[in-house]
Amino acid sequence: IAEEKGGEVNESGPGVTQGVDGLKISMENHVYRIEFNRPKKFNALTFDMYNGIIKALEEASANKETKFVVFSGAGQYYCSGNDLSNFEKAAKIGKEKLADEARELFQRFVAAFIDFDKPIIGLINGPAVGISVTLLPLFNIVWASDSATFNTPFVAIAQSAEGTSTYTFPYLMGYAKASEFLLFGRKLTAEEACERNLVNEVFPATTFLEECNRRIAEYAKLPPEALKVNKQVLRDVHRDTLHKVNKHESAVLRDRWVSKECEEALMAFMLRKKK
């Protein structure tokens, strides 16, 4: 069905990216949609998906018909974050080399969001974890179903905050609430995320997509140049700092990945999962 739908709507502008496992991409009525589509794994992000999203954003930028991009998740989850099985590759290529590769990919992935030149709308249909949460302040609208939750358990698995969240989160909710969330891993309900400015508005799960799509159709009537210019002028003032922060966070995270503490925390996490 995914491919069929992609096929149906794929007529205007240059073709949309197809065939990336875990992503469903479509384009219709000026709206470019990227759906995390790995529901059995709660839409956890593989290295292929990171690369696929970077490519899709390039395409959406180049596509003259595209006024904005919409992210959402298939199934119950929005996105459970980085797939921890990405780290299993370490057995093959070595921990240090994998950490270097992952660092380069993460930094490039986040940079693609910093530099994307059209608005981004996020439809948070269910639980969001890790990097799928930290990226949200780089979006321009975030709507959440009341079944959504927001969680960044970085410290529990001895990792560190990314997605430029160390810079963007204090803007949303001040330092103390940002620290409680990023540092102490407090999970937020959709309502709490809205109070803390991570989310614009919360809708009942039953009418969530309908409400969002109605508004998206409205917004798709706005003049495209003005949308793009305003998106960029809002970003310009923070662009250099965001890139600097992204680089710094990526370096810190790389050091975490090769730390003893992180190794032990990941092992404990895997054991708990298997129980």
Next chain:
Amino acid sequence: IAEEKGGEVNESGPGVTQGVDGLKISMENHVYRIEFNRPKKFNALTFDMYNGIIKALEEASANKETKFVVFSGAGQYYCSGNDLSNFEKAAKIGKEKLADEARELFQRFVAAFIDFDKPIIGLINGPAVGISVTLLPLFNIVWASDSATFNTPFVAIAQSAEGTSTYTFPYLMGYAKASEFLLFGRKLTAEEACERNLVNEVFPATTFLEECNRRIAEYAKLPPEALKVNKQVLRDVHRDTLHKVNKHESAVLRDRWVSKECEEALMAFMLRKKK
């Protein structure tokens, strides 16, 4: 009546600016008041009014009796923003030349707020639109009547955000809520504006002025130097960035003004108005 009242209270310090069409300016009990006074045009801002306000702020800064400045609007509106008929002048002097003139004026107008050295209080008695909204985060207190609304429909008329709002709004409400407001033109009620930190407190329209004036009289007892020094130290850390942002926004807006998209959007807007 305006002139009479101006005359009555015009006794202490140097004379207050008089005779600017669309502004009523007075000074009493250490409080310098600037009222948008063009109620038939919903207090829309003409080029004369921009220049008059710049001059008034200079005067309020120089006046040793003035502890702070209070802005408000006459009639039902606070201010409906830039008077779009300002653009009619284009027929005479040419679109490019008008855009250059307007850019210079806008940038100077916003800079006057960035550099003003005493506190500013805004009494938002009714609907506020465009630049009268984007300037509010440069104020030190904003009180709203429950009949006030807040609206920045820049994209709908293919223009772009100004007043340093691309920098200041994310401080108030985070990126997503700032984007929804500045980019997608969502209109806010007074209560919503208060939740989003654009407004300090909302009062019923019936007691609005009374409540505000009671507090203003209280604040007018505070020591003047300490007020001025604290206002400045709060501004100093952002001053350079604010000027940089103002310059950048003004340049972007100038390009919008001469764009085909903006011309078409303004024509459509005028046509809707005439219907």
Next chain:
Amino acid sequence: IAEEKGGEVNESGPGVTQGVDGLKISMENHVYRIEFNRPKKFNALTFDMYNGIIKALEEASANKETKFVVFSGAGQYYCSGNDLSNFEKAAKIGKEKLADEARELFQRFVAAFIDFDKPIIGLINGPAVGISVTLLPLFNIVWASDSATFNTPFVAIAQSAEGTSTYTFPYLMGYAKASEFLLFGRKLTAEEACERNLVNEVFPATTFLEECNRRIAEYAKLPPEALKVNKQVLRDVHRDTLHKVNKHESAVLRDRWVSKECEEALMAFMLRKKK
């Protein structure tokens, strides 16, 4: 009892600072606690206490067992801010010399919080005033009893805002609410402070310490390196600006201290107190 308790828990790691009048310091289960302990003076801060806290933070940083620091106040108050009797020393050593000394101490005190490398949790058990409030945005979690209030009456005594609050407060609550608080001295209830992001959560006074200690025990299980690294990466992006702001605020405050306006305001304050 204080000394006994300090003695009981003082066994792991290097010894904790003892014998500073007005401070009770202890260390237990990875948590380093600094209690303002001058309840008869509402825990007002003496020069000895500022120096004692700087030393304690150095110790908590060096102590490998310490995962984070917890601040609280003994008795009804959290902390009533700078002890104004610190200024009585002026009679002896001269106003200018005292102002220089106090400036150096204040700047060093605030810098110790900017640079502290582990998380800080604040338990605001009662009224908090002045510098004990302005420092809170440098903390990582702030929990308040519903009997807490927050007050920065700088302008009323002709002084100026410190603790990097001119930079940090607009992040929490936007410019207007920050100005109302820092400039016009509006006192906040615990609930208002929570809405304005100064406080993470409010608990009833009766269960306050119990609730906090339950959470602290939970957080004390987190991996120490990850806590420290995440705390630092959250601070890094603002560190240079915070030091610059601290220096500027300290210089401005020093000028306030030697001003005629401040002298008169302090005299009036003392007279009101004696009545």
